[in-house]
Amino acid sequence: MRRGAIGAMLAAMTAIAIYSAKGGVGKTTLAVNLAWASAVRSSRRTLLWDLDAQAAASFILATKAAKASAREVIERALDPDAAIVPTAIPRLDLLTADASIRGLDALFASLDKKKRLRRLMADLARRYDRILLDCPPGLGDTSDQVIRAANLIVMPIIPSTLSRRAYEEVRAHLGHQHKGVTPILPVFSMADRRRSAHRAAIAADPDWPVIPMASAAEEMADRHAAIGAYAPRSPVAVAVTQLWTAIERRLTR
Ligand SMILES: Nc1ncnc2c1ncn2[C@@H]1O[C@H](COP(=O)(O)OP(=O)(O)O)[C@@H](O)[C@H]1O
Numbered sequence: 003m004r005r006g007a008i009g010a011m012l013a014a015m016t017a018i019a020i021y022s023a024k025g026g027v028g029k030t031t032l033a034v035n036l037a038w039a040s041a042v043r044s045s046r047r048t049l050l051w052d053l054d055a056q057a058a059a060s061f062i063l064a065t066k067a068a069k070a071s072a073r074e075v076i077e078r079a080l081d082p083d084a085a086i087v088p089t090a091i092p093r094l095d096l097l098t099a100d101a102s103i104r105g106l107d108a109l110f111a112s113l114d115k116k117k118r119l120r121r122l123m124a125d126l127a128r129r130y131d132r133i134l135l136d137c138p139p140g141l142g143d144t145s146d147q148v149i150r151a152a153n154l155i156v157m158p159i160i161p162s163t164l165s166r167r168a169y170e171e172v173r174a175h176l177g178h179q180h181k182g183v184t185p186i187l188p189v190f191s192m193a194d195r196r197r198s199a200h201r202a203a204i205a206a207d208p209d210w211p212v213i214p215m216a217s218a219a220e221e222m223a224d225r226h227a228a229i230g231a232y233a234p235r236s237p238v239a240v241a242v243t244q245l246w247t248a249i250e251r252r253l254t255r
């Protein structure tokens with residue numbers, strides 16, 4: 003297929019990657035809740051694509067086991083449909099992850115297809131308005147694929163001077179390698195205003211969205227639900243909805 007043809011197929015759909023080089027910074031929490039906001043608040047046909055072999059998003063939202071392994075989808079041995087399951091949230095489907103994509107960087111490298119993820123998303127673009135990618139941590143072939151496939155990268159950052167520096171480094175690296183084509187939206191994650199280091203970091207970047215630390219966020223795995231479904235008025239749910247609104251505004255601008 004011609005290069006431009008993939009772009010044409012992708013035109014109607016928007017892909018948002020929740021990415022950081024670090025683990026444990028709130029990627030999955032943001033991905034699940036932003037996907038909920040897309041499907042419920044914006045009534046978008048939404049797909050949450052779990053790209054992390056730890057499969058936390060799949061554990062939270064999957065209503066049944068998928069027919070295919072995540073690896074077979076990446077290899078294009080099977081249609082992505084075989085790994086897509088419905089969620090309990092209207093308009094939200096899930097492309098499940100499992101241990102078969104442990105070492106996803108090596109898998110992408112062995113395939114030698116720089117736009118494999120983009121190609122797979124083009125196949126899905128007719129059926130979904132929004133695809134959210136819950137990314138594994140790391141800076142390698144997977145993040146390269148994500149950058150080529152996404153329209154926007156949302157990067158959760160725990161407020162601190164060192165996290166801020168790490169963000170600058172990752173941004174410089176991605177910008178260097180990909181000519182800065184994919185915009186990055188930094189978001190303070192797990193922010194605790196009782197801590198002076200968090201307050202200082204937030205004061206240094208007052209324009210960045212802030213997702214507060216909250217116990218409601220930790221209940222997602224036990225409740226198998228997005229926060230908006232069980233604690234819609236909690237500060238963390240309100241912050242996620244505000245963030246989603248800002249993302250939508252930015253994408254449709
Ligand atoms: N805003 C938050 N408030 C409280 N706990 C959070 C928040 N965001 C994430 N967590 C918790 O922090 C841990 C790591 O979050 P997770 O979203 O899995 O990060 P990642 O996907 O980047 O590894 C999880 O136990 C999660 O429940």
Ligand SMILES: [Mg+2]
Nearest residue numbers: 029030054058
């Ligand atoms: Mg995760």
